[in-house]
Amino acid sequence: MGFLQRIFQREEAEQSYAPLAPDGERIVDEEQREYSRTDYYVFLLLGVAMLWAWNMFLAAAPYFQRRFDSDERLLRNFQSTELAVSTAGSLGSMIVLTKLQANASYPKRIISSLILNIVVFTLLAISTRVFLGVSAGAYFAFLMLVVFSASLATALCQNGVFAYVASFGREEYTQGIMTGQGIAGVLPCVAQIVSVLSVSPKQTQEGAPQESSKSAFIYFLTATVISAFTLVAFVYLLSKPRSREQLSPALDDEEEYPGNAPITRKPVPMMSLLGKLYWIAGAVFLTFAITMFYPVFTQKILSVRDPASSSRLFQPAVFIPLGFLFWNIGDLVGRVIPGIPGLTLTARPRLLFTLAVGRLAFIPMYLLCNIGGKGAVIGSDFSYLFILQVLFGISNGYIGSNCMMGFVEWVHPEEREAAGGFMSLCLVAGLTAGSFLSFFAASA
Incomplete structure (x- = not known):
């Protein structure tokens, strides 16, 4: 406790970890763009489209279990492999995209990601209606290709959206x-x-969770609709004069500012950014690395009720x-809380890092649940859903949102x-590290 007290005392006394303005305060943008509710909702919709694929693959675990129930090895490891392929693909793409700052057109990256998602989700929906007789191995190869393609789209969207919204200089949009x-x-x-x-x-003879191809088709097709609608909304945002005039650094180098001044973007070294943001960067890395254990446990934990006599729920x-659903409800609540004045921790980066480390305590709690129907130490679905899942989700959303909202306070506007x-x-990178570590959870 004394160690933690010293950390927090140093934080309030020095605030030295971040780039400082001449008066020793956090950097404030005096030319902050006026808030627009329409812009906020477009960014909110971009956030939905950004992670829809990710959560769709997780929530569709019962359908994929049906497709792999003839191969025990694939059935046991497909979730961890799916996470590893997705996060590794996103990480590799993000590294490349982050280095390509100088000539980046962030709007084009966002548009490309949405188009790629439309193609990927359409193919996935079609796969639920045709070639249903293919082997589990063949479908696994197809699924990994789809997951990898979706990870590229996610990387393009994340890199483009967070860079694009940062140029607005408004934390509200990032929170959106x-x-x-x-x-x-x-x-x-x-x-x-x-x-x-x-x-x-x-039900199959083996009793694997089932979902009809018809319901899966409808489910996957909704992702196509979401991506298409988001594409239309983003194109509308780009068409607004304010977007082109005030966000000119996000445009192509061939384009020009009003007044015919050529656009230039000076690359900022990643090590320089790390030196300014290491507490917040470390917090967001740890938060999402620890979070990656929950999908593997969640797709294996069953109700403590007798499946033969319980309702379909x-x-x-x-x-x-x-x-x-319960984990994501908690996550959503956690992401909304920082939007309430007085409930943010963007000015306390060391505290955010400490809270991120504290989330490790949630992982052993999953071992107390009914993993694979082998029995639970605490025989309560309520404890699993309302306490473990919701609280773990809240901690992820709250810490992650504070980190992604707060970094603009510690860098100069041009950075x-x-x-x-x-x-x-x-x-x-946190998602990738956590996905590979989740293989240990898959053998639990």
Whole structure:
């Protein structure tokens, strides 16, 4: 405790970890852009589209279990492999995109990501209606290709959106993106549960969780609609005169500022950004690395009720998405809280880092649950859903949002776009590290 007290005392007394203005205060942009509710909702929608694919793959675990129930090895490891391929693809792409700052067109990156998502989700929806007789191995190869493509789209969107929104200089817009990401976690789970309950239940001889191809088709197709709608909304945002005039650093080098002044963007070294943002960058890395354990446990934890006599709500095909739903509800609440004045920690980077480390305590709690139907130390679905999942989700949303909102306070205005790309890189790096560590959880 004395160690923690010394850390927090140094933080308040010195505030020396971050770049400082001449008077020793955090950097304040005196030419901050006027807030627009329309812009906020467009960024919120971009947040939804950014993580819809990610959460869709997680919530669709029962459908994928059905496709792999003939291969025990694939059934056991597909979730961890899916996470590893997705996060590794995103990380590799993010590293490249972060280095390509000078000539970057962030709007083009966002548009490209949305188009790629439309193609990927359409193919995935089609796969639920054709080639249903292919082997588990062949479908696994197809799924990994789809996951990798979706990870490239996610990387393009994350890099583009966080860099683009940073140039606005408004934390509200970043909070809108984070809230949209939280919504992207809730809605796919709801869509998954509704799509399963809307059709008659099916069971294989082995008793694997089931979901009809019809419900999966509807479920995956919603992702295509979301991406298409977001694309239209973003193009509308770009068409607004204020967006082109005040966000000129996000445009192509071939374009010009009003007044015919040529656009230039000076690259900011990543090590320079790390030296200014290491507490916040470390906090966001740890937060999402620890978070990556929850999908592996959630797709294996079953209700403590007897499946033979319980309602469909507690059958694996619904209960697993229900577990994801409660975690994502908590995550959404956590992302909304920093938008309330007085409840943010953007000025306390060391505290954010400490809270991120403290999230490690949630991981052993999953071992007390009904993993694989082997029994639970605490035989309560309420404790699992309302306490473990919700609180773990709240901690993720709250710490992550504070980090992604707060970094603009510690860099100069001309560094914001680069810092936005750097922070999204740290986020994806945390997801990647956690996804590979999650293989240990898969053997639990």
